[in-house]
Amino acid sequence: MPELPEVETVRRSLLDKIVGRRIHALRLTDFPGVLGADRAEDVQARVEGRQVARIRRRAKYLLIDLDDDTTIVIHLRMTGKLSVVPHDEPPLRFERLAIELDDGFDLRFSDQRKFGRVLHSQDDELARLEQRLGREPLEPEFSAAWLQERLLRRPGKIKAVLLDQGLIGGLGNIYVDESLFRAGIHPERRANTLTADEVQRVHRAIRDVLRAAVAGQGTTFSSFADAEGNPGRYGGRLRVYGRGGKGPCPVCGAPLERIVVGGRGTSFCPRCQPL
DNA sequence: ACACTGCCCTGCGAGC
DNA sequence: TGCTCGCAGGGCAGTG
Secondary structure, three states: OOOHHHHHHHHHHHHHHHOOOEEEEEEEOOOHHHHOOOOHHHHHHHHOOOEEEEEEEEOOEEEEEEOOOOEEEEEOOOOEEEEEEEOOOOOOOOEEEEEEEOOOEEEEEEEOOOOOEEEEEOHHHHHHHHHHOOEOOOOOOOOHHHHHHHHOOOOOEHHHHHHOOOOEOOOOHHHHHHHHHHHOOOOOOEHHHOOHHHHHHHHHHHHHHHHHHHHOOOOOOOOOOOOOOOOOOOHHHOOOOOOOOOOEOOOOOOEOEEEEEOOEEEEEOOOOOOO
C-alpha cells in the first residue's frame, strides 16, 4: 500500500521524466471514474498544452503542478501505479489513464482495484485538501511536543489516531504497525494515556521508520513499484507488518498476534507491546 | 469534534 | 484440478 515513503519514491523517480514536459493529450482507458466526477473531455481541454512545472508530495498525495497554477492530484490508494513508457507501448495491465507527453512518452496510471484517482484541481480545491491534511511527519513542525499536545485530546486507540490523515499526513497501515512496535506501544492503547516518554518513543519511531523507508525506496508489498518498475527495498526490514499469527517476534521470540484495529489488520508483539 | 462502521473494488491464496 | 470465499485497506460518507 503506497504510504508516504512509496509516494515519495514515485515522486523522485518521476522528476527526470516529466518535469518540463508538455501535455499533448489525455487518454482514458476503460474506467472514467478514475477522473472522479469530471469528464475526460473537460479535463483534457484544461490540461492540453500545459507544461509540468514541478512535482510535489503532500501526505500520500502526489501533486503535479502545471504552468497555469493548476495541479494534477494523484492518489494511488491501494494498488495504483505510475509509469512512463513510450507512446506506442500497448496498454499496461490494469491501465486506467494515459497522459501523453511531448517527448514521445506517456505517463500511465494503472490500478488493479479502481480506488486510485487522478484529479485536475484548481487553487481552491487544493487549499481545501491542504486544510484537511495534518502535519508532515518528516518536517520539523512535527515535533514530539506538538504530538503530545495533540494526543492528549484524543481518547481513541493510538493506532487509529496515527492513521488519521487529519492529524499526521502520510502514515498508513504498514508504517504505523512498524512504528508502534519500535516504540513498544500496544496499538489499542488510548492515545491520551501515553506518558511523555512514550510519546517521545512513538515520535522517534515514526521518524526513524519513515526515513529508513524513504532511503530504502519504500516497501513492496503485493506489487508496489516506482515509475521505472523498481521494487522497494524496505520490505525486508519490516519487523511485524503482515506477520501477526504467522511468525515470532524478531526481538523476543514471542508469537506475533493479529487483531483488527480501526478496521485494519494489525500485527504486534504482545510481550514487547503490552497493554 | 471525535469515534466508529461500512462501503468501494478485484486478484489472489486458502480451503475443500 | 477447479471452484468458492474471504481477505487486503485509504479515504470518505453516514451515524452516534
